[in-house]
Amino acid sequence: MTGLVAVFVTLPFFLSKGWLHILIVMFFNMSYAVGLWVIMRMGYLSFGHAAYIGIGAYASSMLTTMLKVPVLLSIPISGLIAAVVAFAIGKITLRLRGIYFSITVFAFTEVVRTVWLAFDNPFGGPAGIWNIPKPSLFGFKFSSHLSFYFLTLFFFVLVFLFLRRLDKSHFGFTCLSVQTRETELLAQSIGIDTAFYKNMSFTLSCLICGLAGALYAHYFSFVSPFVFTFFLSMDLIVFIMVGGAATIIGPIIGAGSLTVVSEMALAAGYYRTLLFGILLILVIEFLPGGIVSLYHKPSKRESVGSKDERRSTPKTQ
Amino acid sequence: MNDGALLRLNDVSKHFGGLTALSDVTFALKQAEFLGVIGPNGAGKTTIFNVITGVYPVTKGNIFLMDEEITHLKTHERARKGIVRSFQQTNVFSKLSVLENLLQGFHNSFRINFVEDFFNTKKSRDKLDQLKAQALDLLRFLEMERFRDEIAGSLPLGIQKKLGIAIALAANPKVLLLDEPVSGLNPIEIESVMHFIAETVRNKCTCVIIEHHVKTVLNYCDRIIVLNFGRKIAEGLPVEISKNPEVIAAYLGEE
Amino acid sequence: MVELLIGSIIEGIMMGFIYILMSLGLTMLYGIMHIVNFAHGEIYMLGAMGVYFLSERFKIPYFFSLLIVAVASVPFGLLIDRVIFRPIRGNWLQLLVATVGLTLILQSGSWISFGILDKAVKSPFKSVVYFWTATISTERLFAAIVGALLVILLVLLIYRTKVGRAMRAIEEDEDGARLQGVSPDTVSAINVSIGFMLAAIAGGLMAPIFVVNPGMGLPAVLMAFNVVIIGGLGSVPGCILGGLFCGLIQTVGAVFLGVELTYGLLFALLIAVLVIRPTGLLGHA
Numbered sequence: 001m002t003g004l005v006a007v008f009v010t011l012p013f014f015l016s017k018g019w020l021h022i023l024i025v026m027f028f029n030m031s032y033a034v035g036l037w038v039i040m041r042m043g044y045l046s047f048g049h050a051a052y053i054g055i056g057a058y059a060s061s062m063l064t065t066m067l068k069v070p071v072l073l074s075i076p077i078s079g080l081i082a083a084v085v086a087f088a089i090g091k092i093t094l095r096l097r098g099i100y101f102s103i104t105v106f107a108f109t110e111v112v113r114t115v116w117l118a119f120d121n122p123f124g125g126p127a128g129i130w131n132i133p134k135p136s137l138f139g140f141k142f143s144s145h146l147s148f149y150f151l152t153l154f155f156f157v158l159v160f161l162f163l164r165r166l167d168k169s170h171f172g173f174t175c176l177s178v179q180t181r182e183t184e185l186l187a188q189s190i191g192i193d194t195a196f197y198k199n200m201s202f203t204l205s206c207l208i209c210g211l212a213g214a215l216y217a218h219y220f221s222f223v224s225p226f227v228f229t230f231f232l233s234m235d236l237i238v239f240i241m242v243g244g245a246a247t248i249i250g251p252i253i254g255a256g257s258l259t260v261v262s263e264m265a266l267a268a269g270y271y272r273t274l275l276f277g278i279l280l281i282l283v284i285e286f287l288p289g290g291i292v293s294l295y296h297k298p299s300k301r302e303s304v305g306s307k308d309e310r311r312s313t314p315k316t317q
Numbered sequence: 318m319n320d321g322a323l324l325r326l327n328d329v330s331k332h333f334g335g336l337t338a339l340s341d342v343t344f345a346l347k348q349a350e351f352l353g354v355i356g357p358n359g360a361g362k363t364t365i366f367n368v369i370t371g372v373y374p375v376t377k378g379n380i381f382l383m384d385e386e387i388t389h390l391k392t393h394e395r396a397r398k399g400i401v402r403s404f405q406q407t408n409v410f411s412k413l414s415v416l417e418n419l420l421q422g423f424h425n426s427f428r429i430n431f432v433e434d435f436f437n438t439k440k441s442r443d444k445l446d447q448l449k450a451q452a453l454d455l456l457r458f459l460e461m462e463r464f465r466d467e468i469a470g471s472l473p474l475g476i477q478k479k480l481g482i483a484i485a486l487a488a489n490p491k492v493l494l495l496d497e498p499v500s501g502l503n504p505i506e507i508e509s510v511m512h513f514i515a516e517t518v519r520n521k522c523t524c525v526i527i528e529h530h531v532k533t534v535l536n537y538c539d540r541i542i543v544l545n546f547g548r549k550i551a552e553g554l555p556v557e558i559s560k561n562p563e564v565i566a567a568y569l570g571e572e
Numbered sequence: 573m574v575e576l577l578i579g580s581i582i583e584g585i586m587m588g589f590i591y592i593l594m595s596l597g598l599t600m601l602y603g604i605m606h607i608v609n610f611a612h613g614e615i616y617m618l619g620a621m622g623v624y625f626l627s628e629r630f631k632i633p634y635f636f637s638l639l640i641v642a643v644a645s646v647p648f649g650l651l652i653d654r655v656i657f658r659p660i661r662g663n664w665l666q667l668l669v670a671t672v673g674l675t676l677i678l679q680s681g682s683w684i685s686f687g688i689l690d691k692a693v694k695s696p697f698k699s700v701v702y703f704w705t706a707t708i709s710t711e712r713l714f715a716a717i718v719g720a721l722l723v724i725l726l727v728l729l730i731y732r733t734k735v736g737r738a739m740r741a742i743e744e745d746e747d748g749a750r751l752q753g754v755s756p757d758t759v760s761a762i763n764v765s766i767g768f769m770l771a772a773i774a775g776g777l778m779a780p781i782f783v784v785n786p787g788m789g790l791p792a793v794l795m796a797f798n799v800v801i802i803g804g805l806g807s808v809p810g811c812i813l814g815g816l817f818c819g820l821i822q823t824v825g826a827v828f829l830g831v832e833l834t835y836g837l838l839f840a841l842l843i844a845v846l847v848i849r850p851t852g853l854l855g856h857a
Contacts, residue, residue, distance in 0.1 A: 045665065047672075096846055099608040099668060099805075103797045104846060107839050110794065118832060170427060170434045170445065177421050182407035189370060189404070190488040191396035191425040230790060234676060241669055270680040277676030284670045285659055 005157065012149045020145040026259040027152040028216050031159050033239040033251035035208030038163065039201050040240060043179045044094070047233055048105035049209055051112045054228030056082040056210030057217035061129040062122060064218070071135035075214040082210020083203050090202040094195070097181050109233065116225040128224025132217050148219055155215055159208055163248055166204075175201055231273055238276045242283050244290025253291050322381075323348045323523050324369070324400070324492050329378030331361075331368055331547075338364040340547040341378075346492065351515070352525045353538035353555075357567055360544040362527045363405075366494050370402045371395050382492070397425055399491030405500055408481030411470030415461065418469050418480055419452040422487025426451070452487065459483055459513075475506035482510075482518060493518065495526045499533070511537055531568070535559055543567070579707070580823040586712050588819025589719035594774040595796040595803075595811050596726060597767025603806030604743045605760050606664060607657060610671040613793025614678035615768050619645065619775025620784045621682060624691045634696035638776040642769055649768030653761050661760070675789070682786035695780035715777035722770065723812065730808065735762060743806075798838055802845050804852030813853055 012020055036049050059078035063069040069077070093104045116123045123129070134143045135151065142148050166172045175197050177187035184194050217223050236255075243254020258279070262272045283290060322345035331339040339361045346352055354362050367373045369380060371392040380388045387395050396402075410418050427448055433441045456462045459479065464472060469480060478498055485493055498514065499507045507530075515537045518524060528534045534541060535555040543551040543558060545567040551558055558564055598612045619641050626637035656674065660666045697710035730736035741749035742759045750756060775792075782788070795818070803814025818838065825834035845852060 043665075045668065092843060092847060096850060098664065099797075100801065100846055100850065102668070103794070103801070104842065107794060107798075107842060110791075111836065111839055114832065114835065165435060165437075169437070170429065170441070171431060173417075174421070174424060176413060176417075177410055177424075179410075179412065180407075182404070183410055185372065185392075186404055186407055186410070186484075187421065188372075188392040189396055189402040190422050190484060191393050191401070192421070193391075193393045231676075234672060237669065237672065238676075270683040273676050273680035274684065277673045277678075277680060280673030280676065281656060281670055284666050284673065285656070288660075288663075288666055 008153055009150075012146055017145045020149050022260060022263045024145070024149055024152045024219060025263070026256055027156040028212055028219075029235070029239060029255040029259045030252050031156050031212040032209055032236050033243070033255040034159060034163055034248060035205050035212065036236045037240055037245070037248065037251040038205040038208070039198075040237075041179075041245060042175055042198060042201055043097070044198075044202070045098075045102050045237070046105050046205075047102045047230070047237075048107075048109035049206070049236055050228040050230070050232035051105070051109035052082045052086055052206040052209040053213035053216070053232065054112065054116070054223070054225075055085055056213030057223045057228070058116065058123065058129070059210075060214035061132045061217045061223050064133050065129060065131065066122065071133055071218055072137060075135070075211060075218070078214035079207050079211035082213070083207035086206030086210075087199065087203045090199050090206075094198045094202060106230065106233070109228075109230065113225045113228065124224070126225065128222060128226075130222050132221045132223070134221070135218055152215065152219070155212070159212075160248070160252070163208075167248060171197070171200075234273075235276065238280050240290075242279055242290055244292030246289060247292060250290050250292045257291070321348065322346060323383060325381040326365075326369070327379045327381070329365075329368060329380065330376050331364055331373055332376045338547050339368065342544070342547070342549050344542055344549060344552060346523060346525060347540075349519075349523055350539045351519045351537065352523075353534035353541040354525060354527045354544065355529075355531055355534050355541060356544035356550075359546075360567075361547040362544055363496060364547070365544065366402060366496055366527060369395075369494060370400060396488060399489070400494070401485045401488045401490035401492070402494040403481045403485045403496060403498060405497040408498075409469040409477050409484065412468065414466050414468055415472070415480060416449075416452055416456065416465045418484055419455055419487050420448060422484035423448045423451060425488050455483060455487060475502055475509060478502065478506075478510055479513060482514065486518065486521060490522045493522045493524045495524060497527055497529060500529065507533065576827055577824070580827045581820065582708060583712070584820035584823035585816060586708070586716035586819070587823055588816035589716040589723070590712070590774065590777065590815075591795065591799050591819050592723055592812050592815030593715075593719035593770060593777070594792060595799040595815055596723065596808065597770040598793075598796050599800045599803070599806055599808060599811040600726075600739075601763055601767045602800075603808070604739050604763050605657075605661070605756075606667075607661075607760075607764075608664070608668050608671065609767065610668060610793065611674035611678060612671075612767070612771055612796055613789035613791075614675050614682075615645065615648075615771040615789075616775035616778075616792045616796075617682065617786060617789035618678065619772030620693075620779040620788065621686060621691075621775075621786070622772070623776040623779040624693050624784050625686075627693060628691070634693070634780070638773065641776045642773050645768045645772035646765045649765035650761055652768070653764035657760065657764065658757065661756075675793075679786055679789055686786055688785075691784040693779040693784055697780075709781070711777075711780045715774075715781065718773070718777060722773065726766070726770075727808065729766075739763060798842050801842060801852055804854040807852065807854045810852055810854035 012023070015023070032049070032053060036046060039046060056078045059081045060071070060074045063074035063077060064071055089105070089108060093101055096104060117126055119125060134141055136142065142151050174192060177192055178184045178194050178197060187194050239254035239258055240251045241254070242258060243252065244250030258276070262275060265275070287293060324346035327343055329339055329342045330337070342365065354365060356362055364373065368375055371390060375388060379386055382398055382400060385398070387398065410421060413421070427444060429441050429444055456465055461476065461479065461483070464476065469477060472480065482495065482498060495514065499510050502510065511533060514524065514526070526534065526538065535558070538555060541553065541555055541558045542549055543564050550567060551561045551564050594616060598609060601607045601609050622641040622644065623634070623637045626632045626640055627634050632640070652674070656670050657667065660670060695711050697714065699710065701708045701710050701713055730739060738749070738754045738759050739762070741752065741754050742756055746756060799814040799818050800811055802817060803810030803812070821838060821841070822834050825837050829837065
């Protein structure tokens with residue numbers, strides 16, 4: 001693990017701007033992916049996580065351009081805003097299961113995007129918000145690719161360490177009891193307040209995505225409703241499914257490999273989506289546990305949604 | 318109000334739209350007795366459990382645990398107060414190991430706030446070690462130690478059923494509701510699990526069992542309640558129930 | 573004002589039948605095979621695209637184009653069922669994700685093949701229809717009539733034919749049905765084909781009415797889910813009710829609230845239904 005970090009710390013000095021950009025995007029994608037994974041491993045497939053990335057991004061953009069809040073302060077605030085929204089949405093939607101949950105959060109994303117598109121003031125409408133400032137710390141401005149690389153790397157490592165610690169904690173262990181409607185009922189019957197664990201996980205998941213989204217806004221200096229679309233939400237799902245949904249390494253490998261591969265294949269826009277769609281189907285049909293299942297024994301914490309589970313019924317308690 | 322009854326249901330009814338699942342059911346569960354709930358298919362047995370545990374809210378009536386009314390508490394709140402239930406189908410966490418399953422069961426005993434848990438303080442670590450020790454003790458007691466790292470879903474069904482009951486035991490129940498704990502087992506396994514329940518489990522807490530197989534219940538339970546079409550049609554000792562004409566009619570009607 | 577209201581109610585009922593047509597395939601596929609087909613909207617889009625391609629590029633008259641698209645959707649459905657759905661049947665999460673993958677492929681493939689410009693399909697109708705004081709677009713009327721006819725045909729299929737009986741058997745108890753000699757594979761194939769066909773026809777009918785572009789599938793599938801969830805996932809009568817309901821809300825709501833806010837209203841209704849009665853108005857428990 002530390003070896004890997006050492007590699008990533010020394011590597012950038014040898015790389016061109018182009019490659020630095022790819023790696024920066026990769027760290028963003030990894031952050032989004034592990035963020036989604038937090039709630040996905042509890043059996044909730046969110047089709048609308050782009051909304052929270054976007055909320056974080058828009059919030060930070062607006063705080064820094066309109067209220068002149070320093071960037072490194074506005075990012076955590078924006079993350080918190082995304083978390084608060086997620087908490088409210090979660091209260092309603094987490095009582096649902098399966099497709100009902102997925103569709104509802106997807107619908108929410110579209111509602112949010114409609115709001116951004118409709119209001120030129122303050123969201124900038126279809127044009128979005130431009131000239132978002134770069135972060136600065138004690139006078140040092142993170143304007144070069146190299147400096148932003150380290151910033152993003154630092155952010156991702158922080159997120160990873162946090163989540164790994166959470167995974168090993170009792171909280172994380174208890175979250176394992178909520179995977180399907182049936183195990184959730186079982187957990188409740190032995191005293192576990194599953195609603196609390198679901199809500200916390202969902203809020204945390206969206207907090208991470210919101211923070212990452214906020215940082216993203218300052219890297220690209222520009223946000224618009226056309227960035228935080230259904231396709232972005234689906235990207236995250238593809239990352240997790242291709243990498244493997246069972247452990248935290250899966251989303252990381254998935255996001256990492258797919259970001260690099262799609263950049264190298266010069267697959268952009270719809271070609272990229274086509275590639276991801278094909279990969280997703282291939283993985284589902286032939287390697288449902290994702291890339292990590294090639295190395296781990298498939299028996300432990302395998303794919304959710306297997307044959308012995310009941311069909312997706314709408315509501316839990 | 319309280320005459321020593323551990324769990325008391327007063328005129329409990331449950332309607333689903335136009336369908337009446339339970340109708341004015343009243344009974345009291347005495348401390349340390351082994352109560353059986355039987356009745357033909359669709360009589361409302363599982364509904365009764367769902368209502369007691371709070372999976373379904375009652376349409377009418379009250380439920381008391383000792384002196385405390387629990388009619389409006391959520392499922393996990395009732396479990397914390399001592400009403401624990403095992404399920405017929407999904408009664409284990411199939412993707413976790415046996416030891417992990419039991420640890421989930423001991424959740425009630427782990428009282429540490431999030432911060433201490435996250436930062437893995439000494440207090441938290443000690444507590445976790447304690448829980449693990451308790452879980453291992455329970456495993457040893459159940460003679461299931463050799464399964465400790467096996468994934469629950471890969472175990473033979475009889476062992477899984479036992480594990481399901483063990484998880485419920487770990488939650489420190491006052492009242493343990495067993496929903497068809499031997500369904501799907503062969504006669505040898507049935508005897509093994511029922512023996513386990515009758516000899517061991519019932520000495521640790523007050524048990525209520527739903528069972529399809531009338532003979533099983535007659536053999537093991539202290540007292541029996543019979544439901545039909547959502548109503549309690551009989552209540553008494555096994556020997557009385559087996560002779561009760563209404564009960565016999567209800568079951569014959571099912572043939 | 574009253575005229576406006578009458579007009580919008582008539583329009584709402586017509587839109588309702590169109591929504592029903594759009595959503596029937598979705599609800600049937602879930603009710604019988606427990607497949608949540610997120611790619612449903614893309615099939616709809618392909619139907620519209622197909623009609624565009626045939627009628628504008630190859631100059632095939634609209635009605636024939638529609639027929640060709642309807643017929644072509646059947647083998648396509650069979651292919652998808654055989655290759656993608658069948659191997660993973662039973663695992664709802666994998667099925668759902670697979671249909672997501674299918675959505676990505678179909679939509680991006682269409683963007684690449686057909687380009688980003690909006691397309692227009694010329695309407696085969698030359699005039700409008702007058703009903704009382706309201707002016708009704710003939711295209712919508714035609715779509716509504718076709719929709720209603722197909723619904724009736726489908727209901728007859730499900731409740732009056734052997735095939736329909738087989739489908740209902742699988743829906744109730746798959747293992748039991750299998751023991752009776754009903755093959756889930758066959759029922760699945762038929763189900764998927766019907767679902768695809770209905771979606772494709774809906775798309776083809778909508779082609780002269782709305783703008784055609786590869787992105788039209790997403791709002792369509794969202795609408796279809798709206799209809800189906802409100803009506804009850806898996807219930808055909810629920811779908812009918814839900815479709816009419818949503819159609820009316822949309823048109824009548826637009827009169828009072830404007831188009832944007834009606835989307836918000838529908839979303840709010842969706843949430844309300846999911847919170848209060850998640851199985852929908854007529855859904856299975």
